[in-house]
Amino acid sequence: MLVVSTVKELEKALAAVREKGGKIGLVPTMGALHEGHASLVRRSVAENGATVVSVFVNPTQFNDKNDLANYPRTLEADCALLDSLGASIVFAPTVEEVYPEPDTRQFSYPPIDTVMEGARRPGHFNGVCQIVSKLFYMVKPDRAYFGEKDFQQIAVVRAMVNALQIPVELCPCPIVREESGLALSSRNTLLTPEEKQTAVNISKTLFESVKFSSNHSVAETQAEVTDRLNAIDGLEVEYFEIVDGITLQPVADWTEAPYIVGCITVYCGQRPVRLIDNIKYRG
Ligand code: PAF
Secondary structure (H helix, E strand, O other), rough: EEOOOOHHHHHHHHHHHHHOOOOOOEEEEEOOOHHHHHHHHHHHHHHHEEEEEEEEEOOHOOOOOOHHOOOOOOHHHHHHHHHHHHEEEEEOOOOHHHHHOOOOOOOOOOOOOOOOOOOOOOOOHHHHHHHHHHHHHHOOOOOOEEEEEOOOHHHHHHHHHHHOOOOOOOEOOOOOOOOOOOOOOHHHHOOOOHHHHHHHHHHHHHHHHHHHHHOOHHHHHHHHHHHHHHOOOEEEEEEEEEEOOOOEOOOOOOOOOOEEEEEEEEOOOOOOOOEEEEEEEEE
């Protein structure tokens, strides 16, 4: 496995890979890798001749300076894991390498990027599109792998790929959970053991709400999840929206769309840590 930090080195490594033929898979990450990332890398390694993993904490997608400063950085451990998984190239650039000049490009895909995370984190998806488009231009992957925990992110990246006609196949991969049900996230490392126990209630409540939804309305299901979680010490729901899984617009009735997903963001613990999760209700 090659670890490179400049675009020039990346291009050289990719040229060698292309000479051998075979498809190139890209797994974009911000590092602090866990079993969720590992599942993306395993799938890419199985489906492509070579897998490139980018490890880059992208400053332009953080709208909160503290969040960026506190984001875990564990490059050495990440590389050890990626090597064991069979990745071919790790691209771990500096901020200056990726943004030699400020990126002034604006990406806007309403209404997909204006709801939920888009409404609460101004500029977040613009930053995601800036870095993901740059990675697509730099790596020119045949396939790119994204985790479904960031449900809205995949929809926004898909909108960008369609609008810019980028020749890449997007491969969404299922959420990986701890045995407790907690969705794996790099941010989980910021939770104390007690806070982690509290956070388990998020997935537990979501799972239980699927059965609840079979004989309750969308509004009742939304209220049940929100109220149950807000009643728990150490948890505060930022939003819980039940949406059409394609358009990401809120639904009022279970018959309104064939594919319906509940997307949640919860603040957990002292710091607090912002956790997201989602659950499929229909489809
Ligand atoms: O999902 C993430 O970790 C990031 O948003 C991504 C796609 C790597 C872009 O920085």
